[in-house]
Amino acid sequence: MVNVSGAPAHLIQPVVTAVVTPATVVAAMFFLEWRVAAAALATAPLLWGAFRLSAHLSQRTDARVHDSAAETSDRVVEFAGAQGVLRSFGATERGHALLDDALLRQRTAERRALLLGVPALLLNSWVAQLTFTLVLVTAVALALGGEIDLALLVAMLVLANRFVEPLSLLSEYGGALRVATANLRRAVELLETPPLPEPGAPREPESSDVSFTGVHFGYPAEGGEAVPVLKGVSFTAPEGGTTALVGPSGSGKTTVTRLIARFFDADAGTVAIGGVDVRDIGTEALMRRLALVFQDVYLFDGTIEENVRLGRPGATGAELREASRRARLDEVVDRLPDGWATRVGERGAQLSGGERQRVSIARALLKDAPIVLLDEATAALDPQNEAAVAEALGSLRAGRTVLVIAHRLETVRDADRILVLQDGRIREQGRHDELLAEGGLYAGFWRRRSQSRGWALRG
């Protein structure tokens, strides 16, 4: 963005100068001695050709360097910001590996840009020198022939120098201008992304069951075909019951929850709440019905109280305390020296993983939405936090429609319905004992569970 906003001030002016100066110089040359001016002008197509060629050579590498630099800075921010989460997941190594990869890609892209940039620079300066030489030879030949005097010769050489100098700079500015143009294009693309359309005649669902009917979905891919993630998913999560989503990593569990909250719309099929297509429910009404308790809980750098209040800004103090008590957040607050006024730090950095979860559960309880989308943490919490969070989740589930991406064994066993996802399809569904009796995928996973810590399905 800095590159884009800096473009007018830092780039346009030198680029204009680099074009206007040679044009003025050639005009002055014509005025003084047309044959020397004609020699300078004759090289114009050559100069233009060299400029285009070097632009073409660097265009692709510029884009690659830019993309890899953008990725590196994203990774650095992510790595720094996600330290707490990475640590609690015992995954700092993975964070390191991602950052290392990004740095390596950036180095390769820059090295390649440098290698391809050298011929482009050589070509530009070679053509610029050629122009200068041609003007020099013409002027000297004319002076030797006695057609121009020494003073005019010197004037011509000075002018020839002024002609060539800005042209060699033009190739440098050209590169920066291209980067700015590419950035501007990206910014425009982002701004032009349409929000999901609001229904013309919004409908209110009468109940809170969630159903998928023949849902197909693939994440919009930049430029290419979307890779299918959900391939014809159908199920019903009954009102007031707990439906557990289980399946190997990447099978589409998170995607199912995202489609309910309309982060994206299905490509085909219907996602409905209480029989009403989510696309026919207004965004505000939809959000009122949903509480999201995801792993990457969003905590902003305010006090604990402010973070819980986000669930329902108008809640009374008593309601706030009741929600916190049921989320077992009150005992955390009691321990902290500043109590409710304790600042949680950027992204909740001052709190432990289990404490952050309790804040987000309290927030969801305060919101009191009939449908809860829950992503259980994969992190091993200490026993005290584990028990508290399990209890807090228990109060959140009571009487609500819950869709839970389950990681804990108990959650799966106690669920009213288990959906076994694999490769974007629901392979099995039913209750724990029914699925065990079926002796299929789920039963196999369950048998192997004793070999893994907690509930982890391997693909």
Ligand SMILES: Nc1ncnc2c1ncn2[C@@H]1O[C@H](COP(=O)(O)OP(=O)(O)OP(=O)(O)O)[C@@H](O)[C@H]1O
């Ligand atoms: N924002 C996104 N853009 C593009 N592809 C995505 C995006 N989010 C997820 N995917 C891809 O969609 C597929 C399903 O991902 P999803 O997160 O739904 O799986 P999951 O079952 O929740 O996995 P996990 O248990 O590891 O969280 C994966 O191949 C993933 O790489």
